[in-house]
């Protein structure tokens with residue numbers, strides 16, 4: 001168990017952009033160490049804004065706490081060493097090799113760690129992280145030359161190489177094939193079993209239900225629901241938050257499946273009809 005393992009709490013948090021409030025006074029139940037929470041919600045609900053705010057990349061009001069450390073009270077270095085963040089996309093134009101970029105992410109945490117890994121130890125840890133994600137073969141490739149999915153895996157390696165106590169992953173599987181999706185979610189779960197608190201933004205609700213023990217649903221910057229996925233995911237929630245007519249069923253393997261029957265328009269239900277503003281086919 002990670003000795004830094006501690007609950008992650010978000011209380012009365014508001015985050016936004018100049019002239020554009022997005023997250024409004026959000027409070028969640030404490031997210032315990034050794035857990036995977038999935039963060040879901042419609043486009044523009046504020047999921048990325050929330051993660052970026054609690055990662056310390058956007059100004060946030062309210063209290064974000066990891067154990068006895070708070071976002072507002074910690075230095076940026078102390079917070080980012082303990083709270084790892086994987087953005088939706090890697091910044092464009094990075095000229096580094098993949099391995100160098102992971103070493104750089106690790107090196108950035110060194111002064112705060114109170115220990116100084118040698119260059120070769122950092123390279124070894126970075127290489128092991130790439131191999132764990134199945135992309136050791138990309139180590140000497142320039143980031144600019146990688147596919148979208150490959151860049152996503154390198155971004156994940158950069159986030160986890162520091163071994164943070166809390167890990168925030170923004171749609172880590174959006175560009176990945178089925179095998180890599182499975183691999184990434186397994187890594188997230190394995191990291192949680194070492195004591196890490198992991199939050200993962202996902203659009204695939206069945207995947208979110210499968211991999212998370214706790215689900216948070218955001219809608220228009222506010223909390224729509226949270227709790228165990230099989231209690232949160234109901235037809236009523238999907239209608240209210242996503243505007244779809246859908247059924248939630250358990251398949252023979254015991255996993256939740258979502259079957260969407262149509263879009264809810266003007267009070268119609270299960271019509272499957274296009275919105276009235278569209279021309280007839």
Ligand SMILES: Nc1ncnc2c1ncn2[C@@H]1O[C@H](COP(=O)(O)OP(=O)(O)OP(=O)(O)O)[C@@H](O)[C@H]1O
Pocket residue numbers: 017020022041042043044045046047048049050
């Ligand atoms: N840099 C920015 N400046 C101003 N507004 C922004 C900025 N980034 C996002 N927004 C706005 O904040 C709101 C929430 O966006 P956010 O990206 O957090 O949503 P999301 O739930 O992650 O969406 P998606 O599922 O589409 O990725 C949107 O209305 C968006 O237009």
